Amino acid sequence: MSSPTCRIRVFFLQGITRDSTLIADAAVHCAPDLPIRIFDMCRAASRYLRFLPTAFVLAFAPLSAVAHPSADPAVPTVELSAEASRPAPNDMAIASAYFEASGTDPAKLSEHVNGAVASALERIRSYRDVKVQTAGTSTYPVYGKDGRRIESWRMRSELQLESRNLPALAELLGKLQANLALSGLQMQPAPETRKNVADQVATDALRAFQVRAKTIADTLGRAYRIRHLSVGYGDGQPIRPMKAMAMRAEAAPMPIEAGETEIVVTVHGTVELTD
Structure with missing residues (x-):
């Protein structure tokens, strides 16, 4: 060798x-x-x-x-972050409605529940601006006091409705509550609305980051360059579903206040202070 x-x-x-x-x-x-x-x-x-x-x-x-000293000394770095937010209109609603019944005969109970849901679906389909899908169906036994013997059965079938036409959805929910119970309603920005607002907020956050980096560099009498950036998206105010309501025999449109959701963008990054 x-x-x-x-x-x-x-x-x-x-x-x-x-x-x-x-x-x-x-x-x-x-x-x-x-x-x-x-x-x-x-x-x-x-x-x-x-x-x-x-x-x-x-x-x-x-x-x-043989150890040689580094040609360039260590470049000082600064970790910083900036945040921006804008309100986005809640132009889409997602509602959950269900039909629930009990009976001693599982077959008759299933026929009863399925019939009520089929009738509700027929009414929903007449509203073209409303999307609907089955959210789930469950059947479970109801036991007696001894906890061993099955006395009856309970069945529940749930539907999920989605629409950007809030007046039409409010009218439909008012009609559905004659037979169905409303378990929840969420107001949120539609995907397109959220994306458009988030892009604007991201621009605001990046500009705020740039201003902050320049302020630090100018204060120290240095120039700067960005080494690393990460951008995070989120909602400042979480969407809370409304409590379950079982207001039946109500044909009046359901009152809906859309409101807004705060879209928040946070920028984290590292900048190098150069001569």
Whole structure:
């Protein structure tokens, strides 16, 4: 195996013995992994060095082992963040309505519940701006006081309605409550609305980050450049579903107040302060 690239480092040792052992030991200490013939060369060289007034110690060291200071000093960095928000109109509503009944005969109970849901679906389909899907159906036994004997069965079927036409949905919910119970209503921005507002808020947050970074750099008398950025999206105010309502025999449109949702964008980043 070939020896690593070496270079000779010369040390001036004042008042040190000129013994050849010192030179050999220095070579071993500096480069123990080199071939033994290099050590022999050191011993041979010591014969000439002993006649000089000052001893020269020759040490062989791999270039890779020589530490060189970094050409560029560490660049100072600053961690900072900025936040922006804007309100987005709640232009979409999601409602949950269900039909629930009990009976001792599971087959008749299922026929009764399915009939009520089918009738509700027929009415919902007459509203073109309202989307509907089955949210789930469940049947479970009702036990007696002893907790062992099944006395009856309870069945529940739920529908989920979605619409951006709030007046039409309010009218439909008013009619459905003649047979169905309303378990929840959520108001939120439609996906397109949320995206458009979020893009605007992201621009505001990035500009705020840039202004903050420049302020810090100017205060310290430095220039700056961005090393890393992360952008997070969220809602400042969580959407809360309304409590379950079972107002039956109500044909009047259901009152709906859409309101707004705060869209929040947070920017985290690292900037380097340069000269």
